[in-house]
Amino acid sequence: xxxxxxxxxxxxxxxxxxxxxxxxxxxxxxxxxxxxxxxxxxxxxxxxxxxxxxxxxxxxxxxxxxxxxxxxxxxxxxxxxxxxxxxxxxxxxxxxxxxxxxxxxxxxxxxxxxxxxxxxxxxxxxxxxxxxxxxxxxxxxxxxxxxxxxxxxxxxxxxxxxxxxxxxxxxxxxxxxxxxxxxxxxxxxxxxxxxxxxxxxxxxxxxxxxxxxxxxxxxxxxxxxxxxxxxxxxxxxxxxxxxxxxxxxxxxxxxxxxxxxxxxxxxxxxxxxxxxxxxxxxxxxxxxxxxxxxxxxxxxxxxxxxxxxxxxxxxxxxxxxxxxxxxxxxxxxxxxxxxxxxxxxxxxxxxxxxxxxxxxxxxxxxxxxxxxxxxxxxxxxxxxxxxxxxxxxxxxxxxxxxxxxxxxxxxxxxxxxxxxxxxxxxxxxxxxxxxxxxxxxxxxxxxxxxxxxxxxxxxxxxxxxxxxxxxxxxxxxxxxxxxxxxxxxxxxxxxxxxxxxxxxxxxxxx
Numbered sequence: 001x002x003x004x005x006x007x008x009x010x011x012x013x014x015x016x017x018x019x020x021x022x023x024x025x026x027x028x029x030x031x032x033x034x035x036x037x038x039x040x041x042x043x044x045x046x047x048x049x050x051x052x053x054x055x056x057x058x059x060x061x062x063x064x065x066x067x068x069x070x071x072x073x074x075x076x077x078x079x080x081x082x083x084x085x086x087x088x089x090x091x092x093x094x095x096x097x098x099x100x101x102x103x104x105x106x107x108x109x110x111x112x113x114x115x116x117x118x119x120x121x122x123x124x125x126x127x128x129x130x131x132x133x134x135x136x137x138x139x140x141x142x143x144x145x146x147x148x149x150x151x152x153x154x155x156x157x158x159x160x161x162x163x164x165x166x167x168x169x170x171x172x173x174x175x176x177x178x179x180x181x182x183x184x185x186x187x188x189x190x191x192x193x194x195x196x197x198x199x200x201x202x203x204x205x206x207x208x209x210x211x212x213x214x215x216x217x218x219x220x221x222x223x224x225x226x227x228x229x230x231x232x233x234x235x236x237x238x239x240x241x242x243x244x245x246x247x248x249x250x251x252x253x254x255x256x257x258x259x260x261x262x263x264x265x266x267x268x269x270x271x272x273x274x275x276x277x278x279x280x281x282x283x284x285x286x287x288x289x290x291x292x293x294x295x296x297x298x299x300x301x302x303x304x305x306x307x308x309x310x311x312x313x314x315x316x317x318x319x320x321x322x323x324x325x326x327x328x329x330x331x332x333x334x335x336x337x338x339x340x341x342x343x344x345x346x347x348x349x350x351x352x353x354x355x356x357x358x359x360x361x362x363x364x365x366x367x368x369x370x371x372x373x374x375x376x377x378x379x380x381x382x383x384x385x386x387x388x389x390x391x392x393x394x395x396x397x398x399x400x401x402x403x404x405x406x407x408x409x410x411x412x413x414x415x416x417x418x419x420x421x422x423x424x425x426x427x428x429x430x431x432x433x434x435x436x437x438x439x440x441x442x443x444x445x446x447x448x449x450x451x452x453x454x455x456x457x458x459x460x461x462x463x464x465x466x467x468x469x470x471x472x473x474x475x476x477x478x479x480x481x482x483x484x485x486x487x488x489x490x491x492x493x494x495x496x497x498x499x500x501x502x503x504x505x506x507x508x509x510x
Contacts, residue, residue, distance in 0.1 A: 006029070031050055049397075052100045083283045111238045113238070119289075162247075180318030207285065226302075330375055334453030337476015
């Protein structure tokens with residue numbers, strides 16, 4: 001079995017592939033910034049919150065984990081948005097990918113499966129094979145084509161072996177509904193139609209005058225679980241490929257479906273007629289994109305198996321799950337003194353010495369099973385004062401996640417102030433900028449969160465966020481805080497001997 005790094009593993013196709021890898025017994029590490037991903041989708045393995053363009057995060061992962069293969073899914077992917085913001089798209093999709101690839105080379109991790117796209121092709125007669133001329137109609141397509149060229153030429157020459165999978169329209173949800181399509185805002189057709197039909201609003205069709213059977217665009221909708229299978233087969237191919245190799249495969253059903261046909265399929269499953277609005281064409285949209293996947297069948301042994309009916313049925317079911325997850329209940333946690341003893345000599349430079357207070361893993365696991373999202377907010381001034389390197393801080397949080405993983409209790413979101421107190425920043429606790437950042441990404445009201453910590457700054461953070469109550473644990477500095485602090489007016493503070501002692505009564509009261 002392999003140890004794999006899934007970059008963008010809290011996103012749609014990345015999370016589906018990560019769970020498929022886990023199911024086969026592979027050890028999964030997920031890296032995701034959560035800029036567009038969701039922590040609920042990142043539960044396939046060890047979760048590291050970070051950006052693929054942050055070299056300190058990458059170095060921390062590659063130096064602490066023995067990664068065999070990298071799966072790279074992270075990207076901005078909205079075609080119409082890429083037309084408006086081409087520079088931002090290239091920075092994220094190309095330049096940050098280069099940082100990832102350079103880190104892989106430096107750490108001698110030389111096997112990559114790359115998530116590419118059919119958007120690298122222009123207006124071509126369907127079906128489209130791997131030998132078709134590239135002619136992307138959008139900056140997004142240009143980004144993916146540029147990365148493929150980098151892999152084929154520059155990085156192959158440096159010893160990297162890679163496979164690019166150009167999938168057409170990823171759709172549906174895996175059978176267990178652990179993951180599925182979840183974008184904010186939603187731009188992909190099938191979930192957008194599901195949401196519109198269920199709520200009784202109009203479905204916009206962008207262009208009805210294309211040279212197709214009903215005037216709407218034709219796309220090749222391939223089930224996301226079929227795509228996950230293709231990624232696993234690509235990893236197998238890499239295991240027998242020589243250094244410096246590059247291969248690309250088109251992945252689709254080899255059958256096109258029009259926009260109107262998709263809308264009809266959704267209406268049939270929901271048993272609700274759709275309301276349709278005709279809008280103008282969008283920049284960057286192709287008339288027809290249908291795959292020729294014969295090469296994948298011959299060389300990978302892959303074919304798409306699941307039909308459009310299954311795609312729509314699983315997408316409808318996942319939409320119900322997504323709505324449940326979107327109503328997040330949040331617990332905000334301090335780290336040192338609340339989850340683990342305060343740093344001792346060697347703690348930062350030797351993350352292996354990090355340990356949890358007794359019962360913390362079990363307690364956080366109970367919170368997760370009860371549907372709570374765990375947000376860690378901490379001041380780490382040692383970085384700003386030059387006493388802690390960013391890479392060492394990342395290693396500490398990777399170690400924390402490793403300790404919590406056996407309890408299914410990993411932190412969902414990290415928010416850290418790395419400034420020294422002298423910098424007078426806006427994010428140092430008890431100021432609210434860090435928790436506001438988390439709320440912006442995760443979508444919750446800061447006044448409704450539950451705040452738990454061992455220091456006065458944790459209680460003041462709760463007060464400043466508009467919370468009516470907070471939890472003080474007597475571990476770490478908690479007992480001293482309880483003796484000395486005058487609690488903020490209007491804030492009800494309950495003290496417990498430990499996180500474990502608080503969680504039981506808390507959940508019983510829910």
